[in-house]
Amino acid sequence: MKESENKIYFYPIWIRIWHSLNAIGILILIYTGITMYYSNRGFQLMDFQLAINMHNIAGILVGLSYLIFSIGNLRTTNDKHYKVKRIGMIEKVIKQSHYYMVGMFNKQHPPYPLSEKRKFNPLQKLIYSIVMYILMPGLIITGIGLLLPELIIENVYELSGIFLTALLHASLGFLVSIFLIIHLYVASIGKHPLENFKSILNGYHDTSKH
Amino acid sequence: MRTSYLLFLCALAINCLKLQAEEKNEIPDMNGCLKCHSHQTITFTNTLTRHENKRLMNPLYILDKDHFAKGVHATFKCVDCHSAEYDHYPHKAELKLEPLNSCLDCHGGDVKYASYKFEKIDEEFQKSIHFKKIGESFTCSKCHNQHYYQAKSRNSSIVSDIVLFSNEMCMSCHSNNNKFQLLSDKLKPALAEIHVWLPNQALHFKNVRCIECHTQVVDSLAVSHNILPKEKALKNCEECHSKNSMLEASLYKYKNLQSRNQKGKLNTIISNKSYVIGAYQNTWLQRISFIILALVLLGIGFHVIARIMKKLI
Numbered sequence: 467m468k469e470s471e472n473k474i475y476f477y478p479i480w481i482r483i484w485h486s487l488n489a490i491g492i493l494i495l496i497y498t499g500i501t502m503y504y505s506n507r508g509f510q511l512m513d514f515q516l517a518i519n520m521h522n523i524a525g526i527l528v529g530l531s532y533l534i535f536s537i538g539n540l541r542t543t544n545d546k547h548y549k550v551k552r553i554g555m556i557e558k559v560i561k562q563s564h565y566y567m568v569g570m571f572n573k574q575h576p577p578y579p580l581s582e583k584r585k586f587n588p589l590q591k592l593i594y595s596i597v598m599y600i601l602m603p604g605l606i607i608t609g610i611g612l613l614l615p616e617l618i619i620e621n622v623y624e625l626s627g628i629f630l631t632a633l634l635h636a637s638l639g640f641l642v643s644i645f646l647i648i649h650l651y652v653a654s655i656g657k658h659p660l661e662n663f664k665s666i667l668n669g670y671h672d673t674s675k676h
Numbered sequence: 677m678r679t680s681y682l683l684f685l686c687a688l689a690i691n692c693l694k695l696q697a698e699e700k701n702e703i704p705d706m707n708g709c710l711k712c713h714s715h716q717t718i719t720f721t722n723t724l725t726r727h728e729n730k731r732l733m734n735p736l737y738i739l740d741k742d743h744f745a746k747g748v749h750a751t752f753k754c755v756d757c758h759s760a761e762y763d764h765y766p767h768k769a770e771l772k773l774e775p776l777n778s779c780l781d782c783h784g785g786d787v788k789y790a791s792y793k794f795e796k797i798d799e800e801f802q803k804s805i806h807f808k809k810i811g812e813s814f815t816c817s818k819c820h821n822q823h824y825y826q827a828k829s830r831n832s833s834i835v836s837d838i839v840l841f842s843n844e845m846c847m848s849c850h851s852n853n854n855k856f857q858l859l860s861d862k863l864k865p866a867l868a869e870i871h872v873w874l875p876n877q878a879l880h881f882k883n884v885r886c887i888e889c890h891t892q893v894v895d896s897l898a899v900s901h902n903i904l905p906k907e908k909a910l911k912n913c914e915e916c917h918s919k920n921s922m923l924e925a926s927l928y929k930y931k932n933l934q935s936r937n938q939k940g941k942l943n944t945i946i947s948n949k950s951y952v953i954g955a956y957q958n959t960w961l962q963r964i965s966f967i968i969l970a971l972v973l974l975g976i977g978f979h980v981i982a983r984i985m986k987k988l989i
Binding site for chain 2: 502503504505506507510512515518566567570571615617626628629632633637640644647648653655659675
């Protein structure tokens with residue numbers, strides 16, 4: 467079988483546009499977010515005012531890209547890849563994790579090879595769903611709150627509403643940053659470390675060997 | 677049953693008496709001054725016409741009793757500061773010209789309030805733009821109304837109360853043209869316009885004291901009194917929004933503010949200070965996040981080594 471026959475069109479153009487906007491936006495958000503959170507009068511990663519402006523703009527960009535993602539998922543069948551079936555989920559996730567930690571080093575085949583019908587393995591499915599349906603909406607909602615602070619409840623018992631919103635925003639941002647590190651690393655697992663990065667740019671995924 | 681009922685009645689009576697006494701002691705006897713000076717109207721016998729006259733009081737001379745009762749001088753009688761000759765009505769016209777005491781006339785060298793450092797406040801105030809531009813006629817009372825002043829920043833545990841009280845002092849002139857022109861020939865500047873550069877202006881105005889940016893902080897003073905000329909006001913975000921925030925040296929510096937706010941161990945994780953981006957850096961949260969990050973990087977490191985060893989890369 468020729469290699470080209472094993473290549474399937476995995477990522478349609480709208481997904482690639484959404485993913486690129488998201489990637490650029492989130493990288494800016496993480497850098498400017500760290501600048502603001504770890505601000506120090508003696509040492510600044512970048513100008514604070516600039517960091518705020520860039521964070522606001524990138525935040526709006528990521529919000530818009532989330533809108534593209536939501537509309538795309540509604541208009542296409544892409545949403546089915548994010549639907550986690552509860553039954554057997556834990557076993558499948560454990561099996562996939564075991565493959566990453568042990569199996570792949572023993573030259574075992576991936577337990578859930580990717581195909582047109584299964585674009586994400588069970589572990590990806592679970593984590594992507596958490597990120598896209600819990601972390602991202604949480605970040606966007608708290609982000610809108612911090613952008614327009616008059617919307618935030620002033621006090622929750624004795625704590626400032628802004629304080630709680632900011633704490634949640636920063637914590638979710640941290641979790642997304644951790645996700646990004648793992649996401650980038652796991653993307654390097656393949657036939658060639660750069661293979662998956664090429665796929666998300668040109669849209670084609672090679673299913674010949676995993 | 678009967679005894680407990682009687683006891684209950686006694687307790688009720690005692691409470692009522694106590695309440696009455698407290699009400700009476702709210703503010704001291706004002707030699708009858710407040711008969712007129714806490715009301716909107718004044719009724720008196722006109723000595724010329726011999727008729728009873730009822731007139732409106734000059735609103736500037738009406739004292740808000742409740743507000744006064746909360747102030748630092750609540751136990752004072754009117755004649756402690758004002759002339760005893762005010763007990764006659766109509767008051768003599770020249771009484772209006774009586775020189776009134778300034779803060780230092782009473783508090784200069786005052787051992788009881790040594791911690792307030794009135795002399796140092798005066799020294800700092802004399803460096804301020806208020807004194808330099810206006811001189812002696814800018815008295816303490818222009819900001820600190822003797823009738824109603826409260827030592828909020830020393831006694832309140834609620835940051836928003838401290839901010840509101842402090843900013844109302846500035847706003848009493850800076851958002852009131854009549855009062856502003858008492859000291860200046862110019863029109864008061866439009867505050868929203870000149871602060872247009874400030875992001876989330878309304879939020880800043882509500883949560884930050886004007887003096888945070890407009891004064892030179894002096895460590896030995898609880899509240900800085902050296903109001904700077906506008907060109908020297910802080911404009912760098914990171915002065916406040918940083919680990920070593922200016923706010924730590926001003927608004928949050930009071931040890932008593934922290935001790936007033938002690939709420940147990942949770943306090944170490946969730947600070948009760950107002951949230952300030954950059955200035956809020958909780959050590960515990962930072963440690964947890966660094967540990968998680970380190971574990972992730974370590975895991976990836978081991979995985980990479982294993983992949984290299986198994987020739988998977």
